[in-house]
Amino acid sequence: MRIMVIGASKGLGRALVEGLAEQHELIGVSRSRPADLAQPVQWIEADLSDPLGAVEAIERQAPARLDAILYNLGIWEERAFAEGYSFLEDSDARILEMVDVNIGATLLLLKRLLPCLLGGAKPQLILTGSTSGLPQSGRPEVTFGASKFALKGIADSLREGFRDQRLAVTCLQLGYLNTQDGLHTPREQAALNGEGQLIPLHDVVALVRTLLTLSDASYVRELVLPAIADQRF
Template structure:
């Protein structure tokens, strides 16, 4: 199976790179910085594509690196947010206009451009799947004050909805996953129990999201999983 993972160098993207492929699979990893996972010796071929998604030229660079290779699973996991967005003192009025534009470009516009450019590669697969990673901050009544980030994650849901209709005739599945807080501080190889112990149910182990994506990739093209909201069990704000 061939995977393309955008935003693959750390956190959830790193977990996808480590947990999704099996021996003999090929994973293209898109990120600004070289992922440490490229050195793993487990029978999976991993190829790094250096790309800064804030630059429009990055999409063409990704397509040129793939050439005519079929893509079975495309995961758009790139995401940035306001510099102090998670802090209690965050103030939208102080957001830099350039940062606002960049957040919306990387989180939404680049997702559209990337999928559009790689559609020929997806069409070559016998059972292609597209995953757009959103957030519970992109669903109603989320309580977040981060205007640009929230707007971009609402946007990802809209992209998934319209993209699904565009790709229906090609039988390419499009799934939007909206996770809550993720235990990105505990890497995939440390295991679920370590994450549960450390975060006490307040954050989702990366393994859970990897397992969810893997299950959907194994479905036939007759099935369509549209959207999944996945808050942490102890997140009382969702």
């Protein structure tokens, strides 16, 4: 399969590239290509904090046909997920930047890339959401939570708009991830390092592999993956 991973340079995106590269043809998208990436992956350098410029650059360099898009892009408040976070202390500039990147850039880029997917035998779009975007999530980060609520709305609307073209849209609602341990760390060790509060990247990669192997007769609409000791779920 030919798969584009958006937001691919570090964390979960990097793990998806490393975990899928042996079996699939990948195109990574991020501000810069990681210097230490061992896999032979095509790369498109684009900074989605400039949505219009980035989507034009990505559209120019994207292949004519894609089988799947893994959309793993999102930024959050400067003091998000820390004690003492206060919406009232968020700068206006940061709030607008988050809306531009998390919502605006997503809409513009998917508008450009969907024609590359549609018409294929099994077009798939996998969006990385967050448990912060679920009802009664227990999190106070207003703008980040709102942008992840929006992502779920984007997924729902795309399914309906392109149902006749059999577009499979999955929203992964992920809890807190252990982004310190990459796939080079054994999964069991990565799970221990989180002490039940963090999800190993290995688990998300395993789920994505499964989603990509489903037949064209079914799809997963939404998947909620919290850490085992996350008391919010």
